[in-house]
Amino acid sequence: MFHPILAYLTDPTEVQYEVSESREVLERHLGHPVRTFAYPVGQFEHIGENAFRAVQEAGYDWAVTTIYGFNTPQTDPYLLRRVVVDVDQHWLSVATKASGIWGYFSRLYQVSITLLQHLRNAVRYLDLSLHSHFPT
DSSP states (O other): OOOOOGGGOOOHHHHHHHHHHHHHHHHHHHSSOOOEEEOSSOSHHHHHHHHHHHHHHTTOSEEEEEEEOOOOTTSOTTSEEEOOOOTTSOHHHHHHHHHTHHHHHHHHHHHHHHHHHHHHHHHHHHHHHHHHHSOO
16 A cells, blocks of 8 residues: 555556555554545546545545535535645634635635726826827
8 A cells, every 4th residue: 555646556456455455554543434535646637537436435435635626515525625724824814715705805806906907008008199199
């Protein structure tokens, strides 16, 4: 058991072994059931169909990826997304990211920056246009 990138394994039996054996080893060491699987690296291209199936067959309740995003009741429990936070972040920053508000304000900020750039360009254009018609 090496915790490899599962999509790179060509033998479905090897994928199943890695997924189920890691659970058994952890349960022996921890002394309680392990219900969650974390895909190595965790992006879609690193998971693969064999791993997706192996995690379900091994009896995990859900699995987490490293794909940024929020989960809803419609989210596949074997492809849960995550929001990245850091231990140095203020708790309000973590709360806004976890609630989805961060994404809303981030998009709003990007739109406002784009609008400001367009306004600046329009003002420059008008300024140049006025100077060409009314030289000082």
